Amino acid sequence: MLATIIHDGALRLEQRPDPSPGPGQVVVANEFAGINAADLLQRRGFYPSPPGWPSDIPGMELSGRVVNVGPGVDSSLLGRRVCAIVGSGAQATHSLVPAPHLIEVPDNVTLEEAGGFAETFITAFDALVLQGHLSHGQRLLISGASGGVGSAAVQIARLLDAHVTAVTRTPDHHAQLVDLGADEVITLEDVTTIEPVDVVLELVGAAHLSLAQSRLANFARVVVIGVAGGGSRVEVDLLNIMRTRSTLTGSTLRSRSHDEKSEVIARVRDALEGPWGRREITVPLAKTFALADVADAYDFFAQPGKFGKVLLSMPNVTP
Template sequence: MKAVIISEPGAASVLRITERPDPIAGTDEVLIAVEAAGVNRPDIAQRLGNYPAPEGVSADIPGLEVAGIVVACGPGVKRWKTGDRVCALIAGGGYASLVAVNEGQCLPIPENMDFAAAAGLPETIFTVWHNVFQRGKLQPGETLLLHGGSSGIGITAIQLAKVFGAKVIVTVGTNEKGEACLKLGADQFINYKTHDFEAEIPRDSVDVVLDMIGGDYFSKNINLLKPEGRLVYINAMQGSQVSLELWKVMQKRISITGSTLRARDSGFKIALAAEIEEKVWPVIRSGAFKPVIYRTFPFSMASVAHEVMESSEHIGKIILINE
C-alpha cells in the first residue's frame, strides 16, 4: 500500500510517500480502502516527535481518522460487509491507502456525504462528545466557552452545543474567523489578539470551558466559571504548567478534568462510537450539523497540508485525498 511516513522528527518536509506491506484485518476488524484522511493537531505533534504512537500502532504513519470503503472483513465481523462506506476513528496510520480497524470504531457515512467530508468527522466528534457532553456534562440552557472556535474541534463543538440547546462563546485569532463561527451558530466571539477574553465575559457566567490552549488561560477560565462549573482540557498548546488557586476551586466547587483520546482502549472507543451513532448521527443526517472543509490536498502534498495547519490560517478541517 501507499503511505505517507514521518521519515524523521522535524518540519513538514520530513513527510514522505513510500510503500508499505498491506495490513490484514484481524478477527474483529475491517480493512478499509482509504479515500480520505483528516489532518489533526496530534499529527503535527507526532511528526515533531512529541506524541508517540501507542504500542502496536505504526510509529511513523500519522492519521487518526479516515473515510473509505470496506474491502475485507475479519471472521468475527458482524455488522459490516465488503463495499460498505464507513468512516472510522483510528489510533494511527490513517495517511495510507489501507487501514485495519475494529469494526466497532466505524460509523456509516451518511447518505449524500462525500468521503472528504466524512473523513473530517470522527476525531472531532469523538473528542467533542466525550469532553463537552460526557466529561463536561453540558446541559441545555448552559453557556460553553470554547477556545479555538474556528478549529476542527471548534466548528464541531459550536454546532453540537447549539443543537443541544447551549449558548456558545468562542475565542478566535481574527474577526474573519469570528464571523465564520457566528454563521455556524456561536452567540459571541472574542478576538484574543485585540481583546482580553476575561475582560469581555462577566465573571461567574460560564458553565463549561473547553480549552486546548493552557498556559495563562487557566486562571482566566477559573475566574469566568460559575459555581459548579466544569473546566475541560484537551490540549495545552501554550504550556501545561499552570498556577492553581485552590481556594477559588473550592469556593466555586469547580471540576477540572480533561482527556486524550488516542491511547484509550478499543472497548472505550467502541462504546463511545455507539453513543455517538445514537445521539449525534441523527443530527448529521438531519442537516443540522454541517462539516466545514477548509482545503483538501492529495496525499503527495501532506507536507503542505501540515504547513497550512501550523499556520493556523484555516477555518474548519484540512483533509488529505487518496489519489
C-alpha cells in the first residue's frame, strides 16, 4: 500500500506492506481520508498515536470499501461503502479498522463527503449528547464553529431543536453557519453579551472560555474538546461555577479504549445514520487534495479562514 509517512517532521509517501486483518478487524481500501488538527500535532511530535496503531502514518478518519475481513467478522461487509475513525493510519490507500467502528455510508452520500464525517460527527455527538447532555430547547454556545467539529455540532444541535449560538472569527462564514442551523452567529468579542447558556462546547481554548464562563446558566455543562489557537491555560471563576452549579468536563476520543469507542459509535449510528441519509446533516468540504500533495494539504489546513473539511483522495480517485 501507499502511505503518508512522518519522517523527522516531514511528510513523504512510501510503500508499506498491505495490512492483514486480525480477529474482529477489516481492511478498508480507502478512497478519502480527512485531515484534523491532531494530525498536525502528531507530525510535530506532540500527539503520538495510541498503542497498537501506526506511529508514523497519520490520519484518524477515512472512507472507502471493505476489501478483507478477519476471523469473526461477517463476510457480508465485503464491498460495503463505509467510513470510520482509527487511532492513526488513515492517510494511506489501505487501513485496518475494528469492525464495530465502521459506519455504513448511505447510498445517496458520496464517499468524498463520508471521508470527513466520522471524526467530526462522532466527536461532536459524544461531546454534546453523551458528555454535555444537550436536550430539546436548551441553549448551546459553540466556539470555533467554522471548523469540522463545530459545523457538525451546529447540525446535531439543530436536530435536537436547541438554540445555537455559533462563534467564528471569520465574518464570511456567518451565512454558512446560519444555513447549517445556527440561530445566531457572533464574534469572540460578543460572547459576554449573549443570554446564559446550558452547554458550552469549547473548541478554541482559553481565549474563548475565559469569556464564556460568565454566561453559564444554572446547571450548565462546559465540555472542552479542543484548544486550537486559543491556549490551554485559563483562570476559572470558581465562585461562578459554584453559584451556577455548573460542571467542567474535558474529553478526547482518540485515547479511549476499543469498547468505549464502540459504544459511542453505536450511539452515533442509531442517532445520525437516518438524518445523514435524509440529508438533514451534511459535511461541508473546504478542499480535497491528491495524496501526492499531502504536504500542501497540511499547509492549507493550517491556514485560517477556511470553512469545512480538508480531505485527501487516494491515487485511484480523481479529486
